[in-house]
Amino acid sequence: MTGYEASATTDVAALPHTVWTALTTPELAATYMFGATVTSDFEPGGAITFAGTWEGRPYEDHGTVLDAEEPRLLRYTHVSSGGRAETPEDRHTLTFTLEEIPDGTRVTLVQDNNATPEAAEHARQNWVRVLEALRLTAERLGG
Template sequence: MTDYVSRSTTDIAALPHTVWSALVNPELAGNYMFGSTVASDFQPGSPITFRGEYEGRSFEDHGEILEADEPRLLRYTHYSPLSGQPDVPDSYHTLTFTLEESARGTRVTLTQDNNPTQEAADHSTANWERVLEALRVTAERLGG
């Protein structure tokens, strides 16, 4: 593992429970996860898969739910064959979504560890900023 961590934050005008619902509802996840189909029951130890197309290439990413503390914390591992790395533990990232109640509603911070370089972490940050913006739109449409 490396020490390069990407970090993205956004404020969402919705309560943490609403944001959590948007985050863990597989039917809504495609709205913010690059149009992918997400499958998981979001229970610790359960698998999570992402299937779709990104930048013209099909993918099937996978990982495992590590922690799900509604409505505060969701943490899971993530591996993508598009990375070009072998499917071994050192090739996995850990994604951590932290939800904190704020004056506007909810502040969501997303971190991704195990980026091989600062450039890779910066690229991930840009991707996750797009994801959080789409999560914001999705959660705010749900209201509450």
Template sequence: MADNVSTCSTDIGALPRTVWTVLTSPELLSRVMFGAAVDSDFVPGSPITFTGEWEGRRFEDHGKILDVDEPRLLRHTHFSPLTGEADVPENYHTVTWRLEEVPGGTRVTLTQDNNPTPEAAEHSTENWRRALAELRHTAELLSG
């Protein structure tokens, strides 16, 4: 499964600290995560949960915060019971948000590993592209 990684990036017209604020504020991150309620204190080892509705189905996804390097890196695990897979570590994704200051703002690169097939990886990439577009919109609004 190592080859089935979703990767996408976007440039945002806001400083990394502003983008970081969106990523670590549950209320703002909810916009990025398609309206899901997000709960976490964003401290390594702490839980992170996403609760909402996706494609007409209720979900309660969860994971753990792995790494925090403010304002450059946020890494967490993610598991969705909607997959029908067992809730065991080998079925979790690792989602990595990398922020890099670039002229005019921030480049955000997101990766999600452990997708079961190339098709699943591409589906995840498309979803993450939509999420990054909302991250860009929200961070640019916040930066004024």
């Protein structure tokens, strides 16, 4: 990993397979990914896209699934150029780790390649919100 890392963790009162389902079902992703339409087969080497509107502007971010080890690890690249020409600074790797704990699943998310400590903190704050919404989604699914 490169640059500064942003990380967030949450505990979910659901089994890892349920959290995995919430994490990898495109229809459920909009509930925790800021309303984005997520498209992917979640197979290593496959594409992943995030499309939506942010602050009144349409966007389409993209990446490649690197690892998908159900129900414990999902890792993919993410590129968000904001409509500019892409640069290496726009590329991140997102790693979701699911660990079974006595009351459910601990989900940890790490995003690499943040340019500054402030950018990493901003990303961390976003991921805290995402993981909270993921927790609620998975707990609604039950199991």
